Amino acid sequence: xxxxxILFVLMSIVIISGITFPIVPQPSQxxxxxxxxxxxxxxxxxxFHVPTAWLSVLAFLMSMIYGIKYLRNNNLDDDSKSxxxxxxxxxxxxxxTVTGSIWAKFTWGSFWHWDPxxxxxxxxxxxxxxxxxxxxxxxxxxxxxxxxxxxxxxxFLTVPFFIFxxxxxxxxxxxxxxxxxxxxxxxxxxxxxxxxxxxSPNMRVVFFMSLTxxxxxxxxxxxxxxxxxxxxxxxxxx
Amino acid sequence: MENxxxxxxEKNSIFIVMFIVLVVWLGxxxxxxxxxxxxxxxxxxxxxxxxxxxxx
Numbered sequence: 663x664x665x666x667x668i669l670f671v672l673m674s675i676v677i678i679s680g681i682t683f684p685i686v687p688q689p690s691q692x693x694x695x696x697x698x699x700x701x702x703x704x705x706x707x708x709x710f711h712v713p714t715a716w717l718s719v720l721a722f723l724m725s726m727i728y729g730i731k732y733l734r735n736n737n738l739d740d741d742s743k744s745x746x747x748x749x750x751x752x753x754x755x756x757x758x759t760v761t762g763s764i765w766a767k768f769t770w771g772s773f774w775h776w777d778p779x780x781x782x783x784x785x786x787x788x789x790x791x792x793x794x795x796x797x798x799x800x801x802x803x804x805x806x807x808x809x810x811x812x813x814x815x816x817x818f819l820t821v822p823f824f825i826f827x828x829x830x831x832x833x834x835x836x837x838x839x840x841x842x843x844x845x846x847x848x849x850x851x852x853x854x855x856x857x858x859x860x861x862s863p864n865m866r867v868v869f870f871m872s873l874t875x876x877x878x879x880x881x882x883x884x885x886x887x888x889x890x891x892x893x894x895x896x897x898x899x900x
Numbered sequence: 901m902e903n904x905x906x907x908x909x910e911k912n913s914i915f916i917v918m919f920i921v922l923v924v925w926l927g928x929x930x931x932x933x934x935x936x937x938x939x940x941x942x943x944x945x946x947x948x949x950x951x952x953x954x955x956x
Contacts, residue, residue, distance in 0.1 A: 680917070681914070703917065704916055711920065714924060750931070753931050760927075761920045764916065764923065768910060893942055894938065894945075
């Protein structure tokens with residue numbers, strides 16, 4: 663119960679502060695966020711968009727961990743946990759893609775740019791979408807669990823590259839990317855306000871509260887989901 | 901950019917933030933709805949099993 667209370671308090675703070683705290687050129691109060699040129703009010707989207715992307719990575723990691731556990735113990739409950747994490751991971755990847763493309767429309771002018779981060783999340787959607795298709799195509803539960811576990815291990819090996827490495831070594835529009843110097847045409851470390859995005863300390867507090875709240879929410883949803891899968895499977899066996 | 905709805909959102913970008921929050925909660929809501937559907941199917945199946953046992 664304590665976790666649910668913490669979730670309620672944190673999520674309420676994040677939603678209220680994330681929407682209502684003003685963005686001003688010269689913050690002088692603890693509740694004022696600084697203006698980031700090119701983003702302005704839209705900078706607040708970071709409190710809701712980034713946690714969805716974080717949860718997709720966390721969910722795919724958990725899917726792999728329970729895949730490994732299944733291969734070691736041959737316990738179908740681990741496969742159910744891996745499957746529940748996979749389903750949640752897909753949902754949060756879709757949410758990250760949709761919210762990101764809405765943000766892109768109003769910041770960069772169109773819904774999709776094939777920026778490295780957009781491309782990498784699209785590839786992840788294809789990789790994990792194939793895993794869901796694979797799972798639904800196999801009826802034998804042991805075979806399904808084994809294949810799915812191996813697939814989720816191999817699939818997760820690509821995640822650090824697509825999420826953490828590729829967007830940082832290529833020219834892109836997202837914060838942390840490289841950009842082309844307009845004068846020399848050379849690739850340089852991003853210096854424009856959006857690419858060199860730095861959060862103020864109060865923004866960082868709200869941001870980490872948001873990450874924590876969404877992680878607790880994910881944990882809760884994952885538990886309900888995997889319990890439903892396990893009960894269903896046990897019922898089918900009997 | 902475009903006039904109309906997009907133009908309105910451009911000028912009042914706090915609504916874009918609220919729209920994105922709405923999209924996130926809509927996604928979570930749909931997922932919970934799907935989980936609820938599964939639980940109802942389990943409940944139904946359990947009721948049938950209990951009914952069969954009673955008949956025996």
